[in-house]
Amino acid sequence: MEGSGEQPGPQPQHPGDHRIRDGDFVVLKREDVFKAVQVQRRKKVTFEKQWFYLDNVIGHSYGTTFEVTSGGSLQPKKKREEPTAETKEAGTDNRNIVDDGKSQKLTQDDIKALKDKGIKGEEIVQQLIENSTTFRDKTEFAQDKYIKKKKKKYEAIITVVKPSTRILSIMYYAREPGKINHMRYDTLAQMLTLGNIRAGNKMIVMETCAGLVLGAMMERMGGFGSIIQLYPGGGPVRAATACFGFPKSFLSGLYEFPLNKVDSLLQGTFSAEMLSSEPKDSALIEERNGTLEEKQASEQENEDSMAEAPESNHPEDQETVETISQDPEHTGPKERGSKKDYIQEKQRRQEEQRKRHLEAAALLSERNADGLIVASRFHPTPLLLSLLDFVAPSRPFVVYCQYKEPLLECYTKLRERGGVINLRLSETWLRNYQVLPDRSHPKLLMSGGGGYLLSGFTVAMDNLKADTSLKSNASTLESHETEEPATKKRKCLESDS
Amino acid sequence: MPRPSHLVPTGTGSGSVSHAIIRTIAPTGHLHTVEFHQQRAEKAREEFQEHRVGRWVTVRTQDVCRSGFGVSHVADAVFLDIPSPWEAVGHAWDALKVEVKPVAALVGGGRKGGAATLGLRFDPSPRLLQPQPPPHPTPHCGVVIAALGPASCGPMEGRRAVPVHGLDPVPGTWEDLAQPSQGVSGRFCSFSPCIEQVQRTCQALAARGFSELSTLEVLPQVYNVRTVSLPLPDLGSGTDGPAGPDTSPFRSGTPMKEAVGHTGYLTFATKIPG
Numbered sequence: 202m203e204g205s206g207e208q209p210g211p212q213p214q215h216p217g218d219h220r221i222r223d224g225d226f227v228v229l230k231r232e233d234v235f236k237a238v239q240v241q242r243r244k245k246v247t248f249e250k251q252w253f254y255l256d257n258v259i260g261h262s263y264g265t266t267f268e269v270t271s272g273g274s275l276q277p278k279k280k281r282e283e284p285t286a287e288t289k290e291a292g293t294d295n296r297n298i299v300d301d302g303k304s305q306k307l308t309q310d311d312i313k314a315l316k317d318k319g320i321k322g323e324e325i326v327q328q329l330i331e332n333s334t335t336f337r338d339k340t341e342f343a344q345d346k347y348i349k350k351k352k353k354k355y356e357a358i359i360t361v362v363k364p365s366t367r368i369l370s371i372m373y374y375a376r377e378p379g380k381i382n383h384m385r386y387d388t389l390a391q392m393l394t395l396g397n398i399r400a401g402n403k404m405i406v407m408e409t410c411a412g413l414v415l416g417a418m419m420e421r422m423g424g425f426g427s428i429i430q431l432y433p434g435g436g437p438v439r440a441a442t443a444c445f446g447f448p449k450s451f452l453s454g455l456y457e458f459p460l461n462k463v464d465s466l467l468q469g470t471f472s473a474e475m476l477s478s479e480p481k482d483s484a485l486i487e488e489r490n491g492t493l494e495e496k497q498a499s500e501q502e503n504e505d506s507m508a509e510a511p512e513s514n515h516p517e518d519q520e521t522v523e524t525i526s527q528d529p530e531h532t533g534p535k536e537r538g539s540k541k542d543y544i545q546e547k548q549r550r551q552e553e554q555r556k557r558h559l560e561a562a563a564l565l566s567e568r569n570a571d572g573l574i575v576a577s578r579f580h581p582t583p584l585l586l587s588l589l590d591f592v593a594p595s596r597p598f599v600v601y602c603q604y605k606e607p608l609l610e611c612y613t614k615l616r617e618r619g620g621v622i623n624l625r626l627s628e629t630w631l632r633n634y635q636v637l638p639d640r641s642h643p644k645l646l647m648s649g650g651g652g653y654l655l656s657g658f659t660v661a662m663d664n665l666k667a668d669t670s671l672k673s674n675a676s677t678l679e680s681h682e683t684e685e686p687a688t689k690k691r692k693c694l695e696s697d698s
Numbered sequence: 699m700p701r702p703s704h705l706v707p708t709g710t711g712s713g714s715v716s717h718a719i720i721r722t723i724a725p726t727g728h729l730h731t732v733e734f735h736q737q738r739a740e741k742a743r744e745e746f747q748e749h750r751v752g753r754w755v756t757v758r759t760q761d762v763c764r765s766g767f768g769v770s771h772v773a774d775a776v777f778l779d780i781p782s783p784w785e786a787v788g789h790a791w792d793a794l795k796v797e798v799k800p801v802a803a804l805v806g807g808g809r810k811g812g813a814a815t816l817g818l819r820f821d822p823s824p825r826l827l828q829p830q831p832p833p834h835p836t837p838h839c840g841v842v843i844a845a846l847g848p849a850s851c852g853p854m855e856g857r858r859a860v861p862v863h864g865l866d867p868v869p870g871t872w873e874d875l876a877q878p879s880q881g882v883s884g885r886f887c888s889f890s891p892c893i894e895q896v897q898r899t900c901q902a903l904a905a906r907g908f909s910e911l912s913t914l915e916v917l918p919q920v921y922n923v924r925t926v927s928l929p930l931p932d933l934g935s936g937t938d939g940p941a942g943p944d945t946s947p948f949r950s951g952t953p954m955k956e957a958v959g960h961t962g963y964l965t966f967a968t969k970i971p972g
Contacts, residue, residue: 264883264970609949612923630917636900
């Protein structure tokens with residue numbers, strides 16, 4: 202670790218770096234709902250059934266809370282002191298409270314009228330409390346719960362926070378789990394640790410999680426080291442990666458290489474000619490470079506503009522990320538002065554892409570990567586069996602799979618292949634709690650739905666022969682009762698060498 | 699902060715957590731750790747040197763509940779693993795940043811115990827051939843850890859995110875300072891085995907002005923991979939089925955442990971200066 206990694210060029214320190222700036226990638230937060238957007242003046246943003254402009258957040262610190270006022274403007278909201286000490290009139294239990302639906306004297310129309318008048322959410326909640334016949338009979342706990350519920354509905358408080366792996370992974374899991382193969386955030390956290398992701402590493406990643414895993418790795422590595430992303434189809438999808446708002450300097454260590462050329466690379470038949478640009482590539486250049494341009498990825502799910510659909514439960518409607526209209530770097534196609542310029546620009550980019558691919562191929566061919574991360578919708582076994590060859594011995598690898606079964610097979614195949622130790626198939630369960638005086642209890646237990654991990658370490662193949670008692674392919678299952686004897690045998694070998 | 703999982707692998711009072719954090723924040727971050735037990739603090743210092751990570755960590759010997767962390771307004775994150783975290787909440791607030799300056803992650807830890815189940819592997823150097831196997835649970839010891847970015851203006855004016863839990867970069871991302879760095883929000887995390895401790899800590903956090911309180915528990919489950927073949931029952935028809943007296947074998951991932959134990963609760967909070 203000492204002195205490891207390349208250093209991005211020294212930058213002057215900017216005071217006030219905690220302030221929101223025009224063009225920043227931020228995340229809007231309301232209660233536990235998140236949405237990633239880019240700050241752009243005069244651009245309408247919808248979030249949680251409200252629309253507004255982000256102009257007013259510019260200059261404020263991250264973490265500032267705003268209220269949506271009439272006309273779609275955001276006003277900073279001061280942290281109110283909770284009036285906790287007031288003794289409220291409250292009942293002891295609910296035996297006399299009848300739920301007839303008539304305890305609230307304000308009608309829907311009344312409330313709407315209040316809203317239209319521009320009355321603040323706080324005020325509306327107050328009105329509701331005053332007009333509730335049963336409020337003072339409720340127990341204190343019930344009153345708290347009631348107030349919380351009304352506040353949630355009528356107080357439109359939005360916080361602007363800086364994107365981070367934590368926030369984005371929570372957001373994606375809640376809103377678009379399909380895009381990330383249902384990888385829950387704690388599972389992602391495990392991956393980063395088991396994979397020993399850190400500055401200075403040379404990592405190989407193959408993911409189809411919208412670039413979330415890639416982003417998490419980049420964040421951890423901080424621009425130090427390098428990452429080679431292998432991608433299926435025409436180009437890597439990096440919608441989530443863009444949400445992080447990484448500086449451009451991070452891109453210098455980021456490479457990509459087409460998955461369908463991996464075999465040739467491993468067999469030594471790869472050559473530069475194989476990288477002639479396919480028609481699909483040009484359409485995906487912007488995506489490759491991490492912008493949120495709306496482009497149809499040929500084999501990927503539709504990553505384009507996801508607007509927020511209020512109460513809709515359709516995954517394809519729900520949108521997590523606001524479209525970024527344009528990445529400053531790629532104004533070419535939109536501003537074409539002439540068709541010729543456009544074509545030249547396109548060719549230039551294709552040439553650059555080709556160069557990058559060649560550089561990536563060279564890096565891969567060294568077969569000395571510091572780790573491998575796989576998290577995709579594809580069956581993990583063939584990926585592992587091939588990609589591990591690019592990894593140096595004594596390095597970690599982690600494979601994520603939404604399902605356990607493919608990892609069972611992967612485990613077995615890896616045992617046959619040899620060159621790996623400390624194989625571990627795991628899962629994490631996540632349980633959250635409500636902690637309140639006299640009211641503490643667990644809320645939800647999330648298990649089984651967060652995916653599984655197979656991790657291990659590579660070792661030099663010479664010292665450890667593949668376990669010859671394991672026959673390959675289909676016969677594996679028939680030839681054994683259990684795997685235990687094989688593992689023990691391996692351990693003996695290890696201690697001898 | 700997120701999903702802790704990685705938090706803690708036990709280990710020794712020297713702090714697997716410390717090592718994990720150092721691994722994460724190097725080369726531009728810094729860790730401050732507080733240990734009130736003289737001997738353990740010394741041992742920790744030795745180990746950091748031995749593992750060649752000494753320059754990213756400072757070990758202080760003091761009682762964090764009484765005297766705090768020894769740094770103020772510099773930390774991006776604080777982690778506590780001590781018996782009475784509510785007593786350290788105020789100090790944690792003071793230690794956390796108000797403005798973004800060199801990134802700091804402050805992590806305070808006390809006993810280790812809980813970490814046990816989280817199997818973290820630390821590889822201090824790529825040159826090491828042997829990976830560290832997940833350490834075994836050890837008795838409690840007190841280690842408090844913190845991390846702080848480079849105080850001086852060196853060529854690497856960077857900040858380092860401190861993903862204490864592997865997910866949260868914590869305010870202060872990376873190198874490029876042209877990028878507004880991770881905001882002002884400092885993150886707090888406390889690990890406690892007992893719910894009563896959690897309750898008191900939450901109360902103290904709320905009273906002190908922390909927001910986004912969240913308590914959770916991460917339970918790892920490890921599976922054995924087994925090939926299993928179940929015998930077919932004899933229903934009287936006499937002849938064996940096509941597969942013989944047993945069914946075709948199948949692969950199964952069976953839990954390694956019958957029951958998943960509890961180690962502790964993780965309580966997170968954010969400091970957003972009002």
